[in-house]
Amino acid sequence: MTNYINAKSLSKSFGKFNALSDVSISINKGQIVGLIGSNGAGKTTLINAILGLSSFEGELSVLGFDPHNQRDELMKEVCFISDVATLPGWIKVHEAVQFVEGVHPSFNRAKAISFLEQTSIPMDKKVSKLSKGMIVQLHLALIMAIDAKLLVLDEPTLGLDILYRKKFYDQLLEDYFDEERTIIITTHQVDEVENILTDVIFIRDGKIMYDASMEETLETWKTLDPSTDKIDEARALAPYREMTSLGRSSFIFKGKDAETLKQFGDVRRLSLSNLFVTLMTGEE
């Protein structure tokens, strides 16, 4: 089975507020998907539905399971770290390792211990006595020692300093990811995940605004920094958006090939954060 998540017209509302409306996505084996949106855009709601943490309307199948009613079965194949620190403060590090070993059939204790040995986390301390960075490292060590098909990370680096963040993603790629697994990362820190994603989904007001592979995205969207004498010619090519920063204009083009654009100036890739801003703020 290569299709891991299949959602068709997924909706969820809280009272009159539509947190998700008519969301359809499909996520396959081997992808690293960035689910990107502002605060309150519906990222966590969508993740919660996928993880079986909340009910929903519409069709949703995750690894062939109905997440809400088969959460315990599903969790044998899925791991997640949510946006808040969820390891309880009273648990000691070695107790947390034991607990996961006890409840998870595909947990590899030796692996977890070896991850922990690379850190300075003491085994007999309580989680409440660890620093924020250590708690995330501990959680990641536990999760990475589980042989799961799908890993969901909801704002995993929130509140971490920049050194930890970098390490976090490096470790994820080096020690965990392979083509049998799928990772979903939600974040609004677009820049730090840009280089590791294979696919990207933008979400706003509970709707999917953009859903494409990174390859396709880089192919389609380009930034042109025109040389001063060719600005008007470049503008004549009908750029998708014109941006001005520090007195220099640059154009964002959709679906123009690089060779054509090169005649007018420097062509760069469009960063995800700029694409996000472009798609989310503008009118079609």
Added chain:
Amino acid sequence: MFSTLTTINGYNPIKALFLKEFWDNKRAILVTPMVVTGLFILFAIIAMINGNGMMIDGASMNDHISQAQHMGEDAAKIMTGLIMVSPMVLMITVGFSMVFTSLSVLFDERKDKSILFWKSMPVSDTQEVLVKLATVIIVTPLIAIAFALIIQVFTTLMMGAMVAINSDYSAWDVVFSNVNYLAVIAGDLIPTFIFILWTLPIITWFMLVSSFSRRSPFLLAFIIPILLMVSERIFFNGSLLRDAIASRFTYLERYGDRFDFEDRSILEGIGSLFGSFSELSFWVGIAFAVAMIVGCIQMRKRNSIT
């Protein structure tokens, strides 16, 4: 042996869930009875040096012992009875512990958001809730009873010592050979669990409140029934709820005269508690408890965060 019980090697979800509850509620389950037992022994030693021993039923232990020396047949009942009631303070404390534990088991995990971590593991809400229930109504009392036995062994030795020091009788004759040890153990186990079964609807109500309460489960758990009782009184001049709650204690009392010295042995007295199972009221309570637990499971399934 203790270390194999408290460590996990390999996949064993039920054991892991029980250990998790034990680690989480260690203070209520283990530390509290340990401290009470320690204090009991400390005070008893001080009281013994003081001269009287413990006060039981308004008389000092010395008085009980001297009385028992002249009572012939009933001496065994008095001695056994003294040993049986000696852990009373402990058992009352553990009762309170159970109330507080049942009010927090499904609340604290939502408050500190650790429920999201537990839910990221392949265990069902049903398993979680049932293990939490069993922790409150089985593990907690069993550990308490282990400490009760320590108190009882200590009390027995203390009474033996007092007889040996203060009287001309032999400690063996008056105390050690006189105590019905089987009755002591049965008296620790049977009334405790029968009482828990009778109060099960109350315990599970506390758990249900802890599963939906957003702020203070303790307050809600008492205010809801109080308001209901008052409204019932005002609008219907009824007392159905009050009677139902009171019945948890009064029905059992009818069967519970375990120190009836007149015509029954202590063991018979304990055994008669089982008769309370024939009350319809008992089974209505059990049915309520089952409904509350189903409610807890549904709430846990839906409520991921407060």
